[in-house]
Amino acid sequence: MKKFAIAAATATALTLTMANVAFAQQSTQAPLMVAAGEVTKAKEATSDTWITTKVKADLVTEKGIPGTDIKVETNKGVVSLSSDVAVSSAQKDTAVAIAKKIKGVQAVSADGLKTN
Numbered sequence: 001m002k003k004f005a006i007a008a009a010t011a012t013a014l015t016l017t018m019a020n021v022a023f024a025q026q027s028t029q030a031p032l033m034v035a036a037g038e039v040t041k042a043k044e045a046t047s048d049t050w051i052t053t054k055v056k057a058d059l060v061t062e063k064g065i066p067g068t069d070i071k072v073e074t075n076k077g078v079v080s081l082s083s084d085v086a087v088s089s090a091q092k093d094t095a096v097a098i099a100k101k102i103k104g105v106q107a108v109s110a111d112g113l114k115t116n
Contacts, residue, residue, distance in 0.1 A: 047104050048074040055079055055099045062098060065091055079105050082112025089115055
């Protein structure tokens with residue numbers, strides 16, 4: 001019974017895949033065109049979101065850094081670090097260094113990080 005269920009699921013998946021390929025080849029509609037400016041904005045937003053996520057993840061996993069207390073914002077590749085909790089100068093320097101090494105980061109501002 002188990003073998004039949006696996007075979008049936010595989011056959012269904014293959015049939016759907018082949019149907020999608022055939023349908024895609026028969027489509028005669030022109031592709032949807034998007035304004036170049038909107039595409040650029042979408043790429044920037046995705047890139048900024050990715051940078052923010054990557055910086056935050058790296059800060060949280062770094063020992064000796066209060067990563068959960070550091071707020072990260074990115075705008076056009078410029079990362080801004082801030083906190084409500086005071087950090088040491090060494091922690092601030094480490095946080096800036098972590099942010100700078102992330103691909104796509106143009107600059108890092110740590111003016112919002114409170115230091116002891």
